[in-house]
Amino acid sequence: MARKRIPVSGPSITQLEVDCVAEAAREAWYENHNRYHVRFEEAFAEYLGVRHAMALPSCTSAIHLSLLALGVGPGDEVVVPDVTWIASAAPVTYVGATPVFADIDASTWCMSAASLEACITPRTRAAIPVDLYGGVPDWDALRAVSKRRGVAIIEDAAEAVGSEYRGRKAGTFGETGVFSFHGSKTLTTGEGGLLATDRTDLYERAAVLRDHGRPPGDRAFYNTEVAHKYKMSALQAALGWAQLQRIEELVARKRKIFGWYREELGVVPGVTLNAEPPGTKNSYWMVTVVVDSACGVMKGELIARLDAAGIDCRPFFHPLSSLPAYAGLPHAADARRRNTVGYRVSRAAVNLPSGLNLTRDDVAYVAASLKKALSRTVEK
């Protein structure tokens, strides 16, 4: 019998999630229309240990609202890691500001304090460090630069629910922290996102901006400004609450999957896996291999070989400064010259299947296929 294709990512959904969504479909109307949002937001704020959590339709909207609430706008610069999903950077353009792409650290694959500092100019208002693939940067060092240089931090924790730095949860290291609940992420609501913050002023400003310029609870339909409509549905909130009840299990499963890969690939020469520096906890959203350039294989070729074996992988994010989307950005040329680590790491790196339904046997097969794909390169 042919092996089923192994998908690159996907959630774990149980009867609890199905029951909660069915209940919301029946109950989340009339006087209960807000019940499931409140439940999800309160539980998420408690999980993180922050004052406020706002459920949103996406992480992209959470970054957009964070920038607007901080007052970032035309003429301002915002430092974003060069190697991340474009959603980390796109909202900078939405508000009329300019993204400046910082290099990543060779080990954590996240923005380093030095790379942030190298990008700061008198126009810099904010930085959006990313907890890439569930790994965390050196937050103490980044926060020290942020404080000293007066640069606000928005933490993009889209990929890092359950990760920790010195015992503190990812998503709590900036003025705001943002999460994604896209179907590929560790905790999912189908599509969805969340803005977390301890700052009541930012939370209240975001609440107006996300509802067409009216304060929460407004019954007068009297808008004070033209703004946005960014709301999660009650059905999604119910799904998110159910997933959050299982968060320890979901993160433990991700860590177990990574452990299996480490057993299989930990000592393969020329292959580097996700890092977990001392004092941190990686929730391993995507198990990732960086292949040494001596192996002579690029990510496209590696993905094609694994695809032929029935395995879905993803390329490590391409540097944003290399994408057609940013071809017209004057800063991108500087980034292409400066960000040697990001360009080197990204060239020969792939995300391996990391879905929550993955089995030990799947991991053994993926690892064996990867080793075969790499040995073919060495032979020729």
Ligand SMILES: *Cc1c(COP(=O)(O)O)cnc(C)c1O
């Ligand atoms: C998934 C992701 C986002 C965007 O999340 P959406 O919910 O799709 O808007 C942002 N940043 C990073 C790093 C992501 O991986």
